[in-house]
Structure formats: C-alpha cells, structure tokens
Amino acid sequence: MGAYPQTMYFVGLNEPVGQEVSLKGLTVEGTLPPEVRGSFYRAVPDPAFPPKFENDHTLSGDGMVSRLSFNADGTADYAIRFVETARYLAEQAAGEARFGRYRNPFTDDADMAGVDRTVANTTPVWHAGRLLMTKEDGRPYRVDPKTLDTLGSYDFGGALKSETMTAHVRIDPATKELFFYGYEADGLASKTVSYCVVGPDGALKSEQWFDAPYCAMMHDFTISENYALFPIYPTTADLERLKAGGEHWHHEPELDSWLGVMPRYGDVSELRWFKGPKGVHSYHMMNAWEDETGLLHFDACLNSTNAFAFIREPSGIHIQPWEMQGALTRWTVDPKADGGEVQESVIGPPGDFPVIPAASQGRPYTHGWMLTMNPELQGPPLAGGPVGAMFNLLLRLDMRGGPPQALALPPMAGFNEPVHVPATDPAHEGWLVTIVDQQIGDNAFLHQAWVLDAANIAAGPVAKVTIPHRLRPQVHGWWVPQAQLDSAA
Secondary structure (H helix, E strand, O other): OOOOOOOOOOOHOOOOOOOOEEEEEEOOOEEOOOOEEHHHHHHHHEOOOOOOOOOHHHOOOOOEEEEEEEEEOOOOEEEEEEEOOHHHHHHHHOOOOOOOOOOHHHHHOOOHOOOOOOOOOOOEEEOOEEEEEEEEOOOEEOOOOOOOOOOOOOOOOOOOOOOOOHHEEEEEEEEOOEEEEEEOOOOOOOEEEEEEEEEEEEEEEEEEEEEEOHHHOOOOOOOOOOOEEEOOEEEEEEHHHHHHHOOOOOOOOOOEEEEEEEOOOHHHHHHHEEEEEEEEEEEEEEEEEEOOOOEEEEEEEEOOOOOHHHHHHOOOOOHHHHOOOEEEEEEOOOOOOOOOOOOEEEEEOEEEEEEEHHHHOOOOOOOOEEEEEEOOOOOOOEEEOOOOEEEOOEEEEEEEOOOOOOEOOEEEEEOOEEEEEEOOOOOOOEEEEEEEEEEEEOHHHHHHEEEEOOOHHHHOEEEEOOOOOOOOOOOEEEEEEEEHOOOOO
8 A cells, every 4th residue: 555544543633654763852831740760651553554455454554653741840851752662663664565354464475474563552551660562463572661772572581381471460559570471382373371470689480371162352350359250241352264365353243251250379270251242342451359258359341242344334333423322331240150151230430541559450440430431422523533523531440339420521632541649648530641642633632641639520620731742542651760770671
C-alpha cells in the first residue's frame, strides 16, 4: 500500500505520527505534589509504514515508548522513541511494510520467515531495575529507562523457554516477585500456557507449562495472596485459518468461559477449572483476593462479547459498540474445590482500564479507579483508540459500597489509562497521572498530562502539563518513582 487506509484506525486522533522527539523543561501548571517525582512510561502503537492490508488496525502498529518525567525543579520532560524490534529494523531496511496481517506470519513477505515479528507495543513493565516493552505475541524488548535506547529482545538471561510473555504482569507488594504467563507458549494457535515467577532480583525462579481448555486470547490475569488465576474467554485462534491467510482471532459466542485457579507457588497439576458464562470476554482485571472464609474473588471488566470490532466482524458478530452489555463483575470460587461453576455478581458499571494501588495487589481492597463513557455527555465523544471512541469519564469506586466519584470530560475529549502514584502518608490515597486528549479543531488536538488527587478526582487536576507535540493514544502505562530510577542507574 502506498498510503495509510482511511479507516478509523488511521485517521483523526489515530493518525500515524511516527516521530521521535525530546522536549525539555515543559511548564507545569498548578501545584505538583512532591511524590509525583519520577517518570510515566507509555506504550504507543504507531506504524512506521502503511500496512500491507487495508483492514489493518491500531494494535499492529510499531511500538513506541514514551517517557514523561517530572523534574526536581518543577518542570517536566517528554520523549518518545521507536522500540527497535527485529520487525521494525527489517522494515526500516526495506523502507516499507514487510509483515502482513495481525499476528499471522503466513501473510508476511516470504523472506521475513523466522524474523521476530512482535511490535512490543502494549505495556512498559518495570521490575528489578529493568524496563521491558511487552506485547503478548512474543518476548519483551528491554529499553534503557533514561535514553529509551532499545537494548534487545529479553529472555531473562536465556532462562525463559516460552516464546511469549504477557503484557500484563502482576507484582506482589510484599515479596516484590513478578508473576507472568505466556499463551501460545510453544507456537501459533497452541493451547499451551507458561506460568512464570521472577524473584525480586529479576531472576526467573520457575517456569511451568499447562494446557488451557482451548487456545484463547489471554490478555490479562491476576494473583491473590495465595493463588494464581487464569481467565479463559472464547476469543480463539485456529492454525488452519491462519495458514489460509485469515484472521488470528475469532470470537465464538457459543463457547464457555473458564477460570483456572492454582496455588501460586504450586504445581500446575493442582490447577482447577471453574466454568463461567458462554460468550463473554474481558480484557482487564481489577484485582483478585481471598476473604476471611477462604473464598476467592476475581474482579474483571466483563463484556457480553469482544470489545474490538476487528475481531467481532470477521467472527460474524455485527453490533455497534453501544449495543454491548458490560459491567465490573465479580466471579467467586472456592479455591480448594475440584472445580465447578463461578458465582457471578455485578459490582460496578461498564468500562475498562481498572487501576488499584500497587499495595493492594492480591489483597482485599477498599477502592479503585476505572474509565467509562459518560451517559450524560452533551455532544460527541472523541474518536480514537482501538475501539473507536475514547473514554470520557473517570470513576473512583468505593468497593465497600459507598457512592462513586466521577470526573467528566467535555465532548471531543478523552482519557488515556491513568497510573497510580502512592503518597508518602499511608492515610492519603495518592495521585493519578493520565494523558487527556481533546480535539480543538479540524485534525487539531490538545494533549495534556493531568495529575489528580486520587481521593478527590471530581476536583479536577491539581497540576497539568501541556505536551506540544502530536500524540497517538497509548495502550498501557507504568509509573516509576525517581528513587528507583536513580537506584537502577
């Protein structure tokens, strides 16, 4: 293709930018809390070249890693660079796209066979002094947290055997261990899943493999204090479909969902499967935790089908985004049982990008935040992101049953996923940092970083930074305190 497709994935806020920049000394308006001293890393898909196929989409874009740093002098710096994956370098050498359909190597140029085709565009992960850019179809790439130089594909010093690593890891707040998994661990459309534990020193301590009920898109998982939980939803891959040049993912509404549970330091032979409802899907989990009776609760942003049109439509599911049903949903199981069915209850509104304090990971928690759409918006939402519309309402949820708080944006404005910054005072809920995009003219946008009091989001930003450069929507982000960056350096 000679130009980018004029579809929702490549126009407006989603228009490719593809520029590496470094901006120093940006002005911070308002009062920057002293704890907000560090760097906010974001994963931004941005294709360096027009795709080979018209029906390509946002999530195929080359990975860019951006860093917004809040400095000791009260200013901010912004930088963004491509992750120089093997795929990116191969296409740079040719001056054009060489890789085909999303996660289908059978549609690549023939001489690209065997080249690592991950774009490392989903989540920046910080652990043990290392910054990894992840995408669930391959191994991560390590990036220098200061210069954003790409340091190469990362396999934990040769210890990782899985071909893939999830973009959604979990870090235990007490042990500082990192827990992750990789699906399609031994090849395309495989049911094999790897389950890995990394020590606080960054060394891979264990890697075990098991088979899921079917090959599913396992975008996220959770841990509790004593268990690892693996959700399976019926967005499935098929090798013959891939060989025929088809889509990696189809959604199958007639299939059951499942929740796999095992002791987090146990053997995969102890994994037990609990059946959930048919046809549902979730991209992101808020938390998992055990109550005083020993029951295990799993909280996820659950939808009646897959949220992405580029998956629904090839599956023959033709509905509008607002026709999907969804809610923050709790599945409860007895982890000591041999299996059974999940007990389901609705605990919050529809939406996505749930956030909790890192200290609450895997524990009973009192509050969290998520993004949703404002049902009272008087005007159009901002078009952008992989779903086609940006979230325009930020919620603080009281998990004990108290009333929620909300921060609404005006028409043609949207939130990117926030990150949580802990406060020094444990009685303070800390801060949220998020990028807000607003369309202010014909293909003209204002991009700002907002710092919010996490306990009082309705008051609006206590500080904000305007970024004078065109931004594309992020997928996920990660906050790294300055003390940790200094220690790693």
